[in-house]
Amino acid sequence: MSGQDDAYREFRAARDLLLHHADDQDAARAAFKWPRPRWFNWAIDWFDRIAEGNDRVALRIVGQGELTFQELSRRSDRVAGWLLSQGVRRGEVVMLLMDNRIELWELMLALIKIRAVVAPAFITISPEELRTRIGRAGARHVIADHRIVPGLAVDGLVDGLQAKIIVGGEHEGWTGFANSEGHEGGYVPEGPTEADEPLFYYFTSGSTARPKLVVHTHVSYAIGHLASMYWNGLKPGDVHLNVSAPAWAKYPWSSLFGPWNAEATVVSMDSADATPQRLLEVLRSGTVTSFCAPPSIWRALIRTGLPDGLPGLRHAVSVGEPLMGDVVEQVRKLAGVTVRNGFGQSEVTAMAGVTASSPAAPVSMGYPLPGYELVVVKPGTDEPAQEGELCLDLSNGPVGMMRGYLDPEDNATSHTPGGLYRTGDLARWDSDGSLVCLGRRKDVFEGPDGVPIAPLELEHVLVLHPAVAELSVVPVSEGTALLPKAYVVLSAGWNASRATAEVLFAYQREQLPALKLVRFVEFVDGLPRTESGKVQREAVRLLRRSRNVEYTAELPTAQA
Missing domain, CATH: 3.40.50.12780 (ANL, N-terminal domain)
Structure with missing residues (x-):
């Protein structure tokens, strides 16, 4: 022994x-x-x-x-x-x-x-x-x-x-x-x-x-x-x-x-x-x-x-x-x-x-x-x-x-x-020697101006708005470009409307650089998850895109 x-x-x-x-x-x-x-x-x-x-x-x-x-x-x-x-x-x-x-x-x-x-x-x-x-x-x-x-x-x-x-x-x-x-x-x-x-x-x-x-x-x-x-x-x-x-x-x-x-x-x-x-x-x-x-x-x-x-x-x-x-x-x-x-x-x-x-x-x-x-x-x-x-x-x-x-x-x-x-x-x-997660490498995509966009970075910002209960940001095709879209589950008391979308668009413009702004928002009842509770980004990407329920951000003139 x-x-x-x-x-x-x-x-x-x-x-x-x-x-x-x-x-x-x-x-x-x-x-x-x-x-x-x-x-x-x-x-x-x-x-x-x-x-x-x-x-x-x-x-x-x-x-x-x-x-x-x-x-x-x-x-x-x-x-x-x-x-x-x-x-x-x-x-x-x-x-x-x-x-x-x-x-x-x-x-x-x-x-x-x-x-x-x-x-x-x-x-x-x-x-x-x-x-x-x-x-x-x-x-x-x-x-x-x-x-x-x-x-x-x-x-x-x-x-x-x-x-x-x-x-x-x-x-x-x-x-x-x-x-x-x-x-x-x-x-x-x-x-x-x-x-x-x-x-x-x-x-x-x-x-x-x-x-x-x-x-x-x-x-x-x-x-x-x-x-x-x-x-x-x-x-x-x-x-x-x-x-x-x-x-x-x-x-x-x-x-x-x-x-x-x-x-x-x-x-x-x-x-x-x-x-x-x-x-x-x-x-x-x-x-x-x-x-x-x-x-x-x-x-x-x-x-x-x-x-x-x-x-x-x-x-x-x-x-x-x-x-x-x-x-x-x-x-x-x-x-x-x-x-x-x-x-x-x-x-x-x-x-x-x-x-x-x-x-x-x-x-x-x-x-x-x-x-x-x-x-x-x-x-x-x-x-x-x-x-x-x-x-x-x-x-x-x-x-x-x-x-x-x-x-x-x-x-x-x-x-x-x-x-x-x-x-x-x-x-x-980070400056204090700690690590900050930017998301999975496979989830990061290149925006139309060549800027890498990490969905997690955008999520960390938008989720702090009281209208957002949870969300997932994924790339969507717009012509030949990939642009960030947020699927948002709303907090109680907020309506799925153009007015709410505009509130979120205005909020992100105060927090994020113009080249990383979420361009589209769609309100959903829930997000697809794995058995262990993780958001299935692959499944979110495959959600059918509907222009009828999707709201588009108006970009500043320089970015239009």
Whole structure:
């Protein structure tokens, strides 16, 4: 056990160093060194260690119940032994279609222990897409929520899979997860786990046509999320509520590795229960000390009615897509907390973020987190720049970086000529050394005067007008030129009219240079989103353009 003992001590030392420097990011960055164990199984070498004799609550599912660290450790051992009895083996891919229920965390820990590869998918996935993902991932087994199993049992969708396990119910041809409760065989680990063994297959968000398949190892997520823990500001005894489905890479960030690395309590809700009203009830209870949600959820909470103050809440963070200033200001005004932005990807854990003690603007990307070196380069090169493509320097071997994409063709374009990892985002260094996100590189287009137009920059301006609840700016063709158009969801009390459009046009002329002005506005009831809540810009671009409901800005004479 000496190898595993060393891994535990090295991991704990790195974790404790980050906790010690929780209020000094510069000191944390200077002192932090990634643990690099040869063998590491987070569920065995970390979770089981901190769970021994630990009767503090590890997991609370609102409306379902709670489990202590020790209870989860023991139950996951039983589930691990039962999964082996069902034929699930080390290295085999398990397609996981689950919502947030207690069994999910038992299964996650158990699958990590037996060294299976977990490939999560949304429970709302279409049969066609699931068939594609089963094939791309090479899945051998499936574990699914009882509510979707009838749909999976048609058209031979999962007939070729070995173990078919149903959670929360029964169905012919499927094995009930409830049977695991009677398993008495126990669980003995099959030797030490190599640190670079694959553990997770995560599909990217799907905001583009073809999601990439990301491979993470037993260390890249488990150890890599020490940085995510640091950004969140979590510490032992905290109670952390996260809004995320298991198929979104935000789940291991904030519902698994991040909080349990800190020995905090995870609080979660089934997606059907996670309404704005129900979330506010939980937040008002005063039991939650930290809350993470994407911007779309923060907006929903604002519309529903944030209370004056949220007792007990120390940390409020957001990730998934850029955080806008209107959300920060409204939450600060209504609830008395500052929502902080973070930046990461399915491919990497949190790389940059606004920590609780950071002087950076809450809507910025903040500063690089401990263990990460970020650089801005001229697009397509390795030449440093003040503004350009954001890349991750791999020279120090950041542990939180994926092992790679499963499909070789995706790896071919993921690095610069000099070996930097391309995030695909554009950014600039601010005067205080923090990073400002300018949006995805693929979203930036060239205006008729040759000026690059970043839709996110225009959105950050227009969303601050009280008429705008949310919006998306995309290029539209006008003759041979590309011009910016805003699809706007209006705030309550504003009418979709020429008068409102003129108000927005006048406002932007005060805030933006003439060459970057939005030329067209169309008011819509909502914006297309991915399962994880991100605006689907590709879908927005494909919205049918109607001159009947589109308002055109009158340009200054010099620009007409």
